[in-house]
């Protein structure tokens with residue numbers, strides 16, 4: 203009996219010691235390590251640039267002695283009628299401020315790929331053939347281009363003969379019955395496409411509205427780490443007139459005493475890394491608004507405007523890069539219209 207008691211006490215003690223040791227040391231038997239790797243594969247670490255193809259400024263090399271270009275004159279502004287630099291020293295790109303030959307000599311040897319994300323959902327699918335044809339004439343000519351077409355009708359994507367180094371990639375997107383939902387969900391779908399493939403396939407990425415047409419040169423001068431575009435209806439107005447979200451309940455809220463410029467949701471871009479962080483952040487803000495039953499006045503464009511106020515673009519595209527045909531003939535300071543939004547029949551195109 204005594205022996206049995208001793209045996210039971212001994213076993214109990216042993217069990218307590220073993221469980222205690224397991225609790226304190228927490229050996230992983232390889233399981234938690236696998237879990238960590240699995241999470242990392244799905245959710246990229248925001249700060250890890252090695253996940254992305256990146257071009258660093260010191261990789262750009264100008265070939266001395268091959269071109270004869272006019273000297274940039276330090277005593278004369280290239281444009282005196284418009285602002286060409288922000289007060290955080292980002293260039294604002296206008297015709298006359300850059301030399302295409304110089305830019306191409308610097309960027310072309312790097313064999314970069316530019317991703318264009320275009321959403322063509324519901325009737326907007328009809329807008330694709332003319333848009334892609336115009337892009338083949340003017341968008342990033344001389345560079346590799348991947349058009350990522352997000353659509354609910356993959357078999358209606360036009361099969362066009364594209365220039366060399368240029369391709370169309372069709373990605374599924376759900377049919378929503380509100381155009382606002384289609385517009386704002388772009389953040390989530392661009393974020394996912396970057397995770398799934400764009401980060402392996404491109405160096406720069408742009409979101410481009412599908413109700414647009416290219417009309418003139420739109421090239422490597424538009425590339426930058428984080429690129430925003432001035433909205434053609436607001437660039438000449440004061441910040442209290444910007445159509446920012448004014449309700450503090452929304453995560454896109456910008457008070458009317460704040461604001462640098464009003465940026466358009468139809469065109470933004472940058473390095474894949476920077477656009478990944480932008481889309482991921484805005485997707486989170488949109489989700490919080492949704493949980494709180496609030497939708498910002500201009501959907502993701504409102505959130506984009508707060509984002510660009512906090513994380514200033516390193517390059518700003520002038521309204522040459524998204525002119526609106528509804529504004530009629532461009533004023534004198536718009537010397538070139540590069541991309542223009544078409545005048546569309548909203549009733550015929552949109553689901554609501």
Ligand SMILES: CC(=O)N[C@H]1[C@@H](OP(=O)(O)OP(=O)(O)OC[C@H]2O[C@@H](n3ccc(=O)[nH]c3=O)[C@H](O)[C@@H]2O)O[C@H](CO)[C@H](O)[C@@H]1O
Pocket residue numbers: 320321322323324325326381382384385410411412413466467468500501502503543551552553
């Ligand atoms: C002049 C003006 O007021 N423009 C605003 C309006 O843009 P837009 O009138 O430019 O919005 P939009 O109809 O172009 O929608 C945005 C984009 O979503 C896609 N799409 C939309 C609907 C659809 O049925 N199928 C489809 O594919 C398509 O890529 C389209 O270009 O709204 C935007 C986003 O909310 C911005 O606030 C714009 O500043």
Ligand SMILES: [Mn+2]
Pocket residue numbers: 411412413468543
């Ligand atoms: Mn549009």
